[in-house]
Amino acid sequence: RVTGASGANAVSLTPFTSLAVSAWANASRYHASGGWGGAPAASGDGKSESGSVLSVKPDKAKLLEQLAAAEGAPVTIDAGARSDSALKQIIVELPGEVWLKAAEAGSAFVVRSDQALLTIPPDAFAIESAATPVKLTVTMSQEAPGKPSYAGLASPVFDFTLQAGGRTIDAFDKNVTVLLRYDSAKIGDAAKTGIYVYNAPAGRWEYVGGKAENGAIQVRLSHFSSYAVMEWNRTFDDIAAHWAKTTIERMAAKQIADGMTETAFAPEATMTRAQFAALLARTLKLPPGAKELPFKDVPPDAWYREALAQALTAKLVNGVSDTAFAPEAPVTREQMALMLMNAYGYVRGAKSQLPTNAPAFTDREAVSDWAKDSVGQAAGLGLLEGNPDGSFEPQRQATRAQAVTVLHRLLDHMEK
Known part of the structure; x- marks a missing residue:
């Protein structure tokens, strides 16, 4: 993870357009009613909860079966079922063999929680061997250090980390699509609302992009860091x-x-x-x-x-x-x-x-x-x-x- 990396290194979905939140073919979709639907999640989801942490270790055999049946379509991993404020962290672990099979089949992994959805292409990064596990960690907080007083926080602060065999992935070979839910009641002007990244060395939040609609907003990222949905109400x-x-x-x-x-x-x-x-x-x-x-x-x-x-x-x-x-x-x-x-x-x-x-x-x-x-x-x-x-x-x-x-x-x- 590139801690505090500048938003300039993030890539918007297209130069000027964000896809509609239902744009993923054969993958999960966010609905304005407040939930995710679409393609079924992998069975044998391997969820376990301990206090504020939700761990997800899908069954390897089940995932391999789903990859074989997907024929290149995205495979969904359900990391949801808890949206209360007590949940602070989600950890998803995948066997290296599964990641290699996904790369071979051309299938992306769609990791969905109650507040975020990530689409990780199989060629986003490479792993050394089938013995190299892949680990995604999503940490959520209501604290936004360095946030100016005129900026309104409309989502948790999401800190994303991706590791392969304990090695943190600093940059992706292919962009990862991230969709975040936000509280519409906290937004006055959707045109002033976007996803911002925290530049820790500079101590400031920087605009990444996205178009707020139907309670969700998405961008494509070239690396992971800390991100949040904000309404930026700066005036003069x-x-x-x-x-x-x-x-x-x-x-x-x-x-x-x-x-x-x-x-x-x-x-x-x-x-x-x-x-x-x-x-x-x-x-x-x-x-x-x-x-x-x-x-x-x-x-x-x-x-x-x-x-x-x-x-x-x-x-x-x-x-x-x-x-x-x-x-x-x-x-x-x-x-x-x-x-x-x-x-x-x-x-x-x-x-x-x-x-x-x-x-x-x-x-x-x-x-x-x-x-x-x-x-x-x-x-x-x-x-x-x-x-x-x-x-x-x-x-x-x-x-x-x-x-x-x-x-x-x-x-x-x-x-x-």
């Missing part, structure tokens, strides 16, 4: 009456938008090119970028350097010349349109195939040639809007509130 003093208040707060909950200070967002301040590049990198959860940048105006210790490298490597942004990025220059509306559509193409592909069905802006001739298609596409998708008088003002500087709003629209569009 200067957006109380602002038109973009809800959008800013929702993007802050995803830890995409941040304030200029702890209490001020500065919604009407201009958005710089560096700031917008950083927002793009956070929005798309981009992989690491090139170590070297061609821009002489980007200092080695600039706060945005890593994000800019990510955005540049993903071909979302360009410099104003071969050697200059102009990081502190305000981003214009037409520049923002180009970067937006580059981001859209990065995720969806085939950006050039989109129709340029923009409204007939009265100042369309003022749009730079290099931005015309992007302005048309972004407006056609509803990502950017014109002014009440029918103009677009392509060279106008974008505000921080406007920039966050268009990225929020991009996220919404990707989830459709």
Whole structure:
């Protein structure tokens, strides 16, 4: 287990979409009525309870029979039947022979409890031999160290550990899908709700992802650590009456938008090119970028350097010349349109195939040639809007509130 690993190492289910909670074919499903249904659990479940610990050691012969009958479909292990607050830990142990047979058959294991469901692919990790046992430990707590006061805990804190022969699995070769139940009564705005991971070295909770619906939320993870469902109600003093208040707060909950200070967002301040590049990198959860940048105006210790490298490597942004990025220059509306559509193409592909069905802006001739298609596409998708008088003002500087709003629209569009 990577204790306190950053949420940046976790992977959302798709770039912008979480599957419906009933999406597992031939596996268990969560129902809003409060239980799990679907494929039967392995018989001979081997459950034993001792105080606050539930141990599950399924019968090896029964599991092997079920694997043979599953023909590559997931095999369910029932670790439920107790959902009271006294239960603090669940331990599931599998013989190595069973794990090897699952890998041979291509069958995932679905471990279901009353509060969580984990789908572990057979190629998530390798074991040395049939004599190597596999052990999953799920520890639950109501304590969330480092949780800010504005964050509401809607589930227990789940600490997941996976071991093979006593060796802790630090990272998975293939992502593990985790679905957590949460208390809907503790949630006010589902759009501010997600799964967060505890970064112990930094002492903070970091957004992982997920879409809250029907009392459950799921993500895919590249490693295990401590996770919880939270509603992230961060706000800023200067957006109380602002038109973009809800959008800013929702993007802050995803830890995409941040304030200029702890209490001020500065919604009407201009958005710089560096700031917008950083927002793009956070929005798309981009992989690491090139170590070297061609821009002489980007200092080695600039706060945005890593994000800019990510955005540049993903071909979302360009410099104003071969050697200059102009990081502190305000981003214009037409520049923002180009970067937006580059981001859209990065995720969806085939950006050039989109129709340029923009409204007939009265100042369309003022749009730079290099931005015309992007302005048309972004407006056609509803990502950017014109002014009440029918103009677009392509060279106008974008505000921080406007920039966050268009990225929020991009996220919404990707989830459709």
